[in-house]
Amino acid sequence: MSIPQKQHLSLPKILTLGFLIIILIGxxxxxxPIATRGTHTTSVMDAFFTxxxxxxxxxxxxxxxxxxxxxxxxxxILFLMEIGGLGFMTFxxxxxxxxxxxxxxxxxxxxQESLNLDNLSQLSVIKLILLLSLIIQLVGAxxxxxxxYPRYGWAKGIWFxxxxxxxxxxxxxxxxxxxxxxxxxxxxxxLSIMAILIIAGSFGFLVWQDLLLYPKRxxxxxxxxxxxxxxxxxxxxxxxxxxLSENNLQVLSQHVSYGHRLMNTLFMAITPRTxxxxxxxxxxxxxxxxxxxMILMFIGGTPGSTAGGVKTTTIGxxxxxxxxxLRGKQDATFGHxxxxxxxxxxxxxxxxxxxxxxxxxxxILCATQPLPKNDGLQSVTFEVLAAFGTTGISLGxxxxxxxxxxxxxxxxxxxxxxxxxxxxxxILNANRKQPKYRYPEESVLIG
Amino acid sequence: MSIPQKQHLSLPKILTLGFLIIILIGxxxxxxPIATRGTHTTSVMDAFFTxxxxxxxxxxxxxxxxxxxxxxxxxxILFLMEIGGLGFMTFxxxxxxxxxxxxxxxxxxxxQESLNLDNLSQLSVIKLILLLSLIIQLVGAxxxxxxxYPRYGWAKGIWFxxxxxxxxxxxxxxxxxxxxxxxxxxxxxxLSIMAILIIAGSFGFLVWQDLLLYPKRxxxxxxxxxxxxxxxxxxxxxxxxxxLSENNLQVLSQHVSYGHRLMNTLFMAITPRTxxxxxxxxxxxxxxxxxxxMILMFIGGTPGSTAGGVKTTTIGxxxxxxxxxLRGKQDATFGHxxxxxxxxxxxxxxxxxxxxxxxxxxxILCATQPLPKNDGLQSVTFEVLAAFGTTGISLGxxxxxxxxxxxxxxxxxxxxxxxxxxxxxxILNANRKQPKYRYPEESVLIG
Ligand SMILES: [K+]
Ligand SMILES: [K+]
Numbered sequence: 001m002s003i004p005q006k007q008h009l010s011l012p013k014i015l016t017l018g019f020l021i022i023i024l025i026g027x028x029x030x031x032x033p034i035a036t037r038g039t040h041t042t043s044v045m046d047a048f049f050t051x052x053x054x055x056x057x058x059x060x061x062x063x064x065x066x067x068x069x070x071x072x073x074x075x076x077i078l079f080l081m082e083i084g085g086l087g088f089m090t091f092x093x094x095x096x097x098x099x100x101x102x103x104x105x106x107x108x109x110x111x112q113e114s115l116n117l118d119n120l121s122q123l124s125v126i127k128l129i130l131l132l133s134l135i136i137q138l139v140g141a142x143x144x145x146x147x148x149y150p151r152y153g154w155a156k157g158i159w160f161x162x163x164x165x166x167x168x169x170x171x172x173x174x175x176x177x178x179x180x181x182x183x184x185x186x187x188x189x190x191l192s193i194m195a196i197l198i199i200a201g202s203f204g205f206l207v208w209q210d211l212l213l214y215p216k217r218x219x220x221x222x223x224x225x226x227x228x229x230x231x232x233x234x235x236x237x238x239x240x241x242x243x244l245s246e247n248n249l250q251v252l253s254q255h256v257s258y259g260h261r262l263m264n265t266l267f268m269a270i271t272p273r274t275x276x277x278x279x280x281x282x283x284x285x286x287x288x289x290x291x292x293x294m295i296l297m298f299i300g301g302t303p304g305s306t307a308g309g310v311k312t313t314t315i316g317x318x319x320x321x322x323x324x325x326l327r328g329k330q331d332a333t334f335g336h337x338x339x340x341x342x343x344x345x346x347x348x349x350x351x352x353x354x355x356x357x358x359x360x361x362x363x364i365l366c367a368t369q370p371l372p373k374n375d376g377l378q379s380v381t382f383e384v385l386a387a388f389g390t391t392g393i394s395l396g397x398x399x400x401x402x403x404x405x406x407x408x409x410x411x412x413x414x415x416x417x418x419x420x421x422x423x424x425x426x427i428l429n430a431n432r433k434q435p436k437y438r439y440p441e442e443s444v445l446i447g
Numbered sequence: 448m449s450i451p452q453k454q455h456l457s458l459p460k461i462l463t464l465g466f467l468i469i470i471l472i473g474x475x476x477x478x479x480p481i482a483t484r485g486t487h488t489t490s491v492m493d494a495f496f497t498x499x500x501x502x503x504x505x506x507x508x509x510x511x512x513x514x515x516x517x518x519x520x521x522x523x524i525l526f527l528m529e530i531g532g533l534g535f536m537t538f539x540x541x542x543x544x545x546x547x548x549x550x551x552x553x554x555x556x557x558x559q560e561s562l563n564l565d566n567l568s569q570l571s572v573i574k575l576i577l578l579l580s581l582i583i584q585l586v587g588a589x590x591x592x593x594x595x596y597p598r599y600g601w602a603k604g605i606w607f608x609x610x611x612x613x614x615x616x617x618x619x620x621x622x623x624x625x626x627x628x629x630x631x632x633x634x635x636x637x638l639s640i641m642a643i644l645i646i647a648g649s650f651g652f653l654v655w656q657d658l659l660l661y662p663k664r665x666x667x668x669x670x671x672x673x674x675x676x677x678x679x680x681x682x683x684x685x686x687x688x689x690x691l692s693e694n695n696l697q698v699l700s701q702h703v704s705y706g707h708r709l710m711n712t713l714f715m716a717i718t719p720r721t722x723x724x725x726x727x728x729x730x731x732x733x734x735x736x737x738x739x740x741m742i743l744m745f746i747g748g749t750p751g752s753t754a755g756g757v758k759t760t761t762i763g764x765x766x767x768x769x770x771x772x773l774r775g776k777q778d779a780t781f782g783h784x785x786x787x788x789x790x791x792x793x794x795x796x797x798x799x800x801x802x803x804x805x806x807x808x809x810x811i812l813c814a815t816q817p818l819p820k821n822d823g824l825q826s827v828t829f830e831v832l833a834a835f836g837t838t839g840i841s842l843g844x845x846x847x848x849x850x851x852x853x854x855x856x857x858x859x860x861x862x863x864x865x866x867x868x869x870x871x872x873x874i875l876n877a878n879r880k881q882p883k884y885r886y887p888e889e890s891v892l893i894g
Contacts, residue, residue: 318796325796
């Protein structure tokens with residue numbers, strides 16, 4: 001059952017180490033004097049935090065991206081976002097394929113599996129999708145420039161267009177305005193382009209491939225159907241909830257018309273699941289909106305995309321499976337397919353492990369951080385989920401974190417982006433030999 | 448595979464309806480004019496809430512048990528606690544046995560299973576344990592009377608001893624002092640007796656049986672080993688966390704000595720997992736203690752006991768299983784046994800379903816309840832978990848709930864006590880016929 005360990009560095013280890021190396025290079029560059037405006041330099045710790053946030057496409061910041069960093073520093077952040085967003089997107093997919101190859105050895109699932117995932121090893125498809133990603137970002141930047149040129153002139157306009165197209169497509173949440181997209185509440189054009197870029201980036205590799213090949217194949221994989229289905233359902237629910245909980249954003253200035261408020265609500269429904277660009281300060285939202293945003297950040301986006309969290313497919317699969325279990329059905333089915341036992345098992349375990357890590361992180365932060373006098377738990381939980389979901393919206397705690405707090409948030413951004421399984425597999429040395437004997441079975445009484 | 452549905456009322460339905468009927472009878476009795484002190488009567492809604500809280504051994508109250516109800520009303524509450532705590536404890540175990548009988552049909556697990564659980568159908572053992580429970584409560588009441596007689600005289604002393612012995616053993620959390628056990632911070636004798644009663648009640652039926660039969664059998668079931676093991680580990684962790692997060696309860700009055708503070712910390716480590724009797728107001732605790740208490744309330748106690756929550760065995764099993772999965776091991780093992788796949792699967796699904804219900808409840812309460820200006824999310828989450836864990840500690844939200852809020856908290860107490868699976872099975876009509884065909888398998892990319 002166990003294969004000889006030829007490769008000393010497993011793929012999970014390569015991915016984890018790869019991310020770490022990118023972050024360390026980013027830290028080095030951001031620590032250079034030329035990265036920081038004025039005469040002082042940024043501390044290594046703060047550079048480390050910023051590099052982690054950029055590479056993990058999170059967007060939590062200790063210092064203002066707009067005013068603290070020089071053009072050089074901002075360019076480093078741009079490249080970290082692009083590498084974190086795209087460079088490793090391909091890698092994750094390759095990892096998935098590698099794991100499936102391992103599973104083949106012990107399960108029968110391959111024979112019945114859909115045709116299309118296996119073609120991914122063809123480098124041509126990966127190249128095509130990377131090319132498409134770059135084209136989408138460039139077109140997005142061009143469209144943004146139409147609005148930004150009159151506002152900022154050519155030089156600043158082009159730079160802002162590029163930076164924010166990348167930040168939106170990579171769902172990174174960094175901005176050069178100093179207040180995210182709060183200047184654009186009355187600008188549905190910019191919000192629409194940003195929203196489209198965010199959605200395009202959040203689809204993820206496998207979905208893009210399926211969509212690109214659809215005209216030829218005339219069918220979608222179960223993964224794509226579930227990802228698009230769950231994503232659509234969650235977005236629709238989000239729109240309804242925010243419409244109700246914010247009363248179509250009555251919190252916005254009186255100068256924002258009804259239609260523009262609606263556009264802002266739509267944008268608000270899209271951004272928390274991983275993008276993190278916002279058109280209003282979240283501190284001003286109602287408690288229900290804040291609680292709902294936390295749930296969305298926990299869910300995150302599509303796997304194999306730039307998203308963090310436990311992922312939409314995980315939630316979709318488990319919702320279907322839970323309903324099936326509670327109704328006493330044998331199989332959890334969707335789109336005329338049933339999910340493999342192994343798939344459901346891993347999804348369920350993921351939720352439990354994520355929950356354990358998030359609870360521990362929240363507890364340690366509560367015990368060790370200087371917290372606001374009111375709403376302490378709320379700001380900690382929000383921060384923890386924003387990091388794990390790589391969403392990067394904050395209720396304001398980030399700049400007040402001490403060293404331990406920063407390290408915990410960085411760890412959460414890291415596992416949110418790289419994936420709990422990948423990180424844990426590389427730490428815990430998975431895929432060791434199975435023992436020859438097995439203990440007898442016994443069950444216990446649960447819940 | 449499917450058995451003919453002879454019984455139109457399944458066991459889960461009987462259990463769910465049984466609880467409902469007890470609650471309704473309690474509501475009726477508490478609505479009577481003789482239940483309430485003074486000239487006014489309690490509204491049906493508030494009687495309904497109190498009856499639910501008592502039957503589900505939770506302890507959340509809209510009105511002071513000590514000052515609002517007459518002796519008649521308090522007696523009704525006493526009987527509801529006893530029926531809710533003990534009467535249905537036996538029932539839950541019978542339900543478990545019934546479900547296992549159903550599982551036999553489709554799995555092979557029975558043959559390898561431990562010997563002792565099957566003997567439970569012998570009514571003699573059930574009688575023995577019920578008798579033992581009553582004896583423990585009477586002895587506890589007697590020991591309490593030694594302290595209460597000098598304080599309250601004979602009549603009040605006996606009544607208080609009885610009521611609080613039942614409330615502690617049933618982990619119900621109701622008190623007749625008006626401030627829980629806050630008068631007893633300097634009384635380690637009473638706290639010790641209460642702690643022992645709480646622990647004895649929280650063991651649950653199967654553990655008691657195993658312990659009683661141990662001298663004869665010389666072995667414990669996997670359930671008992673796991674329940675005792677997890678319970679001990681969680682209690683030890685709780686002691687350490689509360690010692691650190693409260694600095695050995697510096698929050699208590701200066702008149703409480705170091706040793707007595709330690710006793711209060713020990714009591715504090717025992718109470719949140721389901722008992723709900725407290726020696727200090729939880730509003731005064733540090734944020735870390737409050738967050739940790741929420742985690743403990745989510746976990747709850749032993750299944751088959753008076754406890755709510757997702758249960759210690761669920762958490763113990765899943766911790767062992769998650770570590771095994773993350774280390775790439777095939778089996779999750781404990782005490783030279785491996786857990787059945789079905790057991791793990793149901794435990795994982797339980798966590799996900801509980802999480803979904805709790806998140807939805809929190810969200811609706813945030814949107815609809817009149818909340819304190821500060822720490823709104825904290826008080827809502829705490830209340831939700833206190834209800835689901837049938838712990839009944841509150842940060843003060845309960846009396847401010849509107850009708851919808853009361854109904855939601857009552858629903859949470861109900862599923863916390865009766866069990867998510869039991870309630871859902873009876874609502875969703877589980878165990879229907881399986882379809883003859885199965886869809887082909889396919890897996891999706893998750894987290
Ligand atoms: K982000
Ligand atoms: K209780």
